[in-house]
Amino acid sequence: MFRKITRALHLGGRDWIFFVLALLLSFGIWLIHNLGLEYSGQMVVPIRVSSNIDAHSRESTTPATVVAVCHTTGYNFIRSALRRNEVPVMIDKADLRHSRGDEYVIYGSTLNNYVKPFFGDGVSVEAFISDTLKFIFPKENFKKVPVEVIQELTFTPQYMATSTLKLEPDSVYVYGDDMHIGNVTKVATSPLRVSDIKRDLHGVLKIRKIAGVRFSIDEVTYNLPVSRYIEIRTSLPVTMRSLPEGKSVRIYPATADVTFRCMFPIITDPVGKVGIYVDYDDFVNSQSGRCSPRYDALPQGVIDCTVLPEVFECIASR
Numbered sequence: 001m002f003r004k005i006t007r008a009l010h011l012g013g014r015d016w017i018f019f020v021l022a023l024l025l026s027f028g029i030w031l032i033h034n035l036g037l038e039y040s041g042q043m044v045v046p047i048r049v050s051s052n053i054d055a056h057s058r059e060s061t062t063p064a065t066v067v068a069v070c071h072t073t074g075y076n077f078i079r080s081a082l083r084r085n086e087v088p089v090m091i092d093k094a095d096l097r098h099s100r101g102d103e104y105v106i107y108g109s110t111l112n113n114y115v116k117p118f119f120g121d122g123v124s125v126e127a128f129i130s131d132t133l134k135f136i137f138p139k140e141n142f143k144k145v146p147v148e149v150i151q152e153l154t155f156t157p158q159y160m161a162t163s164t165l166k167l168e169p170d171s172v173y174v175y176g177d178d179m180h181i182g183n184v185t186k187v188a189t190s191p192l193r194v195s196d197i198k199r200d201l202h203g204v205l206k207i208r209k210i211a212g213v214r215f216s217i218d219e220v221t222y223n224l225p226v227s228r229y230i231e232i233r234t235s236l237p238v239t240m241r242s243l244p245e246g247k248s249v250r251i252y253p254a255t256a257d258v259t260f261r262c263m264f265p266i267i268t269d270p271v272g273k274v275g276i277y278v279d280y281d282d283f284v285n286s287q288s289g290r291c292s293p294r295y296d297a298l299p300q301g302v303i304d305c306t307v308l309p310e311v312f313e314c315i316a317s318r
Helices: 002-009 013-035 074-082 108-119 280-285
Strands: 038-050 064-073 087-090 097-100 103-107 124-128 132-136 142-148 151-155 159-161 166-168 171-175 192-197 201-206 219-224 226-241 249-252 255-263 276-279 302-308 312-316
Touching: 038 074, 038 108, 064 074, 064 108, 064 132, 087 108, 103 108, 108 124, 151 159, 192 201, 226 249, 226 280, 276 280
Parallel strands: 038 087, 151 192, 226 276
Antiparallel strands: 038 064, 064 124, 097 103, 103 132, 142 171, 159 226, 166 219, 201 219, 226 255, 249 312, 255 302
């Protein structure tokens, strides 16, 4: 060994360069290999938390530090040690517990849901040292308003919606000063434009922004059930209901043309199960005796019912 070192000391200048480069290359290979191995150790991550707690600010005013014993590669330990900026983390409001005032906490068992947002990919937590984190979410001026969707929908022939469009959620909280939110009575989403519809619709719609206003959420999900239908047309007698004893009212015309739209295949034949009638109270409250018809609750599988004419003449008999 001594002889090898002695020989190395007698190398020429050019040989010295190759010798140093070889040492650096060996060290680099050794370092890369060892950093790629997995170790257990402590990781410390400063975080800045946000959440969608109703009637409160989205951003927490108090930063926090997550400390845990982690198992990961040497690369991740070095990356964590060099981090200086706070990591932004969005916490589901369902994972926060109200403590007092504007203070909310998250406990150790729930922290496991946020290992990746805290520490990044390829990190597993063996134990959280900081098992309870506290945050302050100040209250904000707010109001709750409905969500409105502009719909431009056309259906394939013999297809139709079986109910109205459902939104989740169908209302949102808007935040801001009184000047900005005072005139906000509803919020609108991006338009829903779909043509040639023949199957259920579902998806996500963005809420349109309003200057000076913040929303509790930025998007809503929608669902519209669609079914193929067939029409059943029939003529049914029109009766007067809730008629007091001793009273008599004639209805013109005495029959109505009725069109039922039923899901295909038909579950229930509505003919004979749905009656068409005029309510006596509607007749009493009308000034002209002209009344709109009503019909019984539609049985399962019947989507819609159309009655013609739309108005009937009702005349009390003496």
